[in-house]
Amino acid sequence: MARKGLPKKYARMGFKKGWKAYKKTQGKTSAPRHRRAKTTLKRTNKRRVVRRTKNKIMTKTFVDGLISGGGKVVMRKVLGSNLIYEAGFDIVLGYFRNNKTLLGQGIVNGATAFLPSLGLVSGTPQEGWIGQ
Numbered sequence: 001m002a003r004k005g006l007p008k009k010y011a012r013m014g015f016k017k018g019w020k021a022y023k024k025t026q027g028k029t030s031a032p033r034h035r036r037a038k039t040t041l042k043r044t045n046k047r048r049v050v051r052r053t054k055n056k057i058m059t060k061t062f063v064d065g066l067i068s069g070g071g072k073v074v075m076r077k078v079l080g081s082n083l084i085y086e087a088g089f090d091i092v093l094g095y096f097r098n099n100k101t102l103l104g105q106g107i108v109n110g111a112t113a114f115l116p117s118l119g120l121v122s123g124t125p126q127e128g129w130i131g132q
């Protein structure tokens with residue numbers, strides 16, 4: 001670490017003369033330092049306009065729910081209430097509309113429709129299943 005104050009050589013001259021002589025020698029001992037100009041990068045491509053699109057997931061899910069619900073009502077009136085048909089309708093609709101939620105719902109409903117026939121539970125989902 002550098003010492004503070006004047007070196008001994010200049011301190012012997014006295015305060016005023018010593019500092020004056022010291023300042024004269026300081027400029028000559030080191031090379032002048034040049035500042036490098038900072039360059040800013042220019043954009044090569046123009047900024048693209050980003051447009052926000054409306055979220056279509058909620059709209060699609062709502063429409064699929066309406067189609068599914070309406071289709072099941074019509075199916076119940078024509079074929080009668082059958083859980084396997086309703087699950088199949090959800091699976092087919094989910095496949096064609098590319099809706100994984102509806103597809104999964106149909107698969108689960110179809111699997112649960114077979115539970116009473118396997119003897120695992122009794123009753124229907126609407127009445128509440130009773131485990132055996």
